[in-house]
Amino acid sequence: MELRSGLPGKIQRLIKKGVTMPNPLTLDIGDEVNADNISAKGVKIYPGCRIYGEKTVISEGVLIGHEGPATVENCQIGPEVELKAGYFNMSVFLEKSNMSLGAHVREACILEEQAGGAHCVGLKQTILFPFVTLGSLINFCDCLMAGGTSRKNHSEVGSSFIHFNFTPDGDKTTASLIGDVPRGVMLNQPPIFLGGQGGLIGPLRLGFGNVVAAGCILRKDVLEENKLIFGKSHAEATADFSQRAYPRLSRIVGNNIVYLANLAALEQWYIHVRQLFFREQEFGDLVYRGALEKLAMANEERLKRLEDMAGKLSVAPGGSDGENRDESGRRELHENARRIRELLAGDTVQKAVGGQRDLFLAGLQKHRKGGAGYIETIQGLPAAVSQAGTQWLDQIIDGVKRSLASLVPSMAMFKD
Numbered sequence: 001m002e003l004r005s006g007l008p009g010k011i012q013r014l015i016k017k018g019v020t021m022p023n024p025l026t027l028d029i030g031d032e033v034n035a036d037n038i039s040a041k042g043v044k045i046y047p048g049c050r051i052y053g054e055k056t057v058i059s060e061g062v063l064i065g066h067e068g069p070a071t072v073e074n075c076q077i078g079p080e081v082e083l084k085a086g087y088f089n090m091s092v093f094l095e096k097s098n099m100s101l102g103a104h105v106r107e108a109c110i111l112e113e114q115a116g117g118a119h120c121v122g123l124k125q126t127i128l129f130p131f132v133t134l135g136s137l138i139n140f141c142d143c144l145m146a147g148g149t150s151r152k153n154h155s156e157v158g159s160s161f162i163h164f165n166f167t168p169d170g171d172k173t174t175a176s177l178i179g180d181v182p183r184g185v186m187l188n189q190p191p192i193f194l195g196g197q198g199g200l201i202g203p204l205r206l207g208f209g210n211v212v213a214a215g216c217i218l219r220k221d222v223l224e225e226n227k228l229i230f231g232k233s234h235a236e237a238t239a240d241f242s243q244r245a246y247p248r249l250s251r252i253v254g255n256n257i258v259y260l261a262n263l264a265a266l267e268q269w270y271i272h273v274r275q276l277f278f279r280e281q282e283f284g285d286l287v288y289r290g291a292l293e294k295l296a297m298a299n300e301e302r303l304k305r306l307e308d309m310a311g312k313l314s315v316a317p318g319g320s321d322g323e324n325r326d327e328s329g330r331r332e333l334h335e336n337a338r339r340i341r342e343l344l345a346g347d348t349v350q351k352a353v354g355g356q357r358d359l360f361l362a363g364l365q366k367h368r369k370g371g372a373g374y375i376e377t378i379q380g381l382p383a384a385v386s387q388a389g390t391q392w393l394d395q396i397i398d399g400v401k402r403s404l405a406s407l408v409p410s411m412a413m414f415k416d
Contacts, residue, residue: 023047076290108297135159146184148191158196174202182393203255254413261400310337329410336407352399356392
């Protein structure tokens with residue numbers, strides 16, 4: 001492409017490097033952007049796009065802005081990703097993931113391989129495992145979703161779906177776990193389907209293979225698997241509302257602890273397993289570090305929200321529900337919430353690691369074929385090796401749950 005006079009030096013440098021820019025005069029690339037972290041191989045930035053942030057990484061084969069203007073700010077983007085239009089901030093996109101027109105992806109999101117969404121999807125603090133697909137007109141913040149084995153057999157969220165993540169008391173202790181980490185990372189679980197024009201009221205947990213019927217608002221955990229779930233509609237009524245009553249507080253706290261434990265397991269998976277595959281990609285180390293940063297951000301968000309809610313528990317509980325009067329549990333959480341952070345920052349995770357980790361990693365090295373990618377390798381593992389990996393991650397989760405639950409012994413958690 002012939003360079004035009006008057007183009008900013010950074011844009012000229014990227015064009016000389018081999019980045020395709022059909023109309024470079026319409027682009028805005030921040031002075032802080034490191035051109036060395038933008039690949040020369042097959043990257044195309046369409047008219048009207050804006051690229052900002054010193055941490056931005058754009059790997060080979062990435063297409064930005066094909067459906068409309070896109071703003072990318074401090075994102076780490078893996079190979080062959082398509083960010084077709086919208087706003088993308090402080091998030092990670094792994095190989096062949098994609099988002100369409102009107103996307104609004106804010107901080108601490110990780111879209112793993114081949115995950116993506118159609119038009120007008122809002123995400124924040126969201127982790128999507130490989131193949132997970134979101135329809136159109138969706139708000140899906142504060143979730144981790146797994147399940148599925150391929151682009152033809154994937155977990156899906158139907159159009160016009162909402163994850164309700166903000167309570168009347170102003171709390172966001174509402175992260176929902178759809179699937180889980182120990183089984184989800186093995187890429188061998190049945191998909192989960194959330195029907196369109198429906199919703200989940202977090203914090204909620206849902207097992208693999210479940211189908212939530214279209215139009216349903218799910219309010220309860222369903223840990224059984226392979227179920228067709230019909231939500232129950234509320235009849236029109238008026239009832240007294242007591243602020244900060246926190247009915248079913250034990251369930252709320254328990255689900256938050258389970259979510260934190262799954263984040264801890266996922267971080268260990270990235271450190272000990274995924275890092276091996278990142279090393280083989282251009283800018284792989286930068287994308288890997290970006291993913292760990294997003295997991296740390298997700299962990300911090302959940303801790304902060306739990307501490308915020310615990311701070312409100314100094315107010316005497318209201319209402320007539322007997323569970324609301326569990327003052328000992330409320331007091332334990334109010335007094336000990338900050339210690340949860342200390343336990344996670346300590347050696348809790350390392351103490352929970354058993355021999356299954358080394359057994360799994362040995363099996364991974366033995367059965368990994370030279371040049372094989374992450375998905376091909378994980379799905380090609382013998383069942384015994386995959387099972388060892390799941391047991392390793394389960395040990396982490398169980399250890400974290402026991403440690404954190406010890407701070408609130410009066411709450412009857414984890415009986416499921």
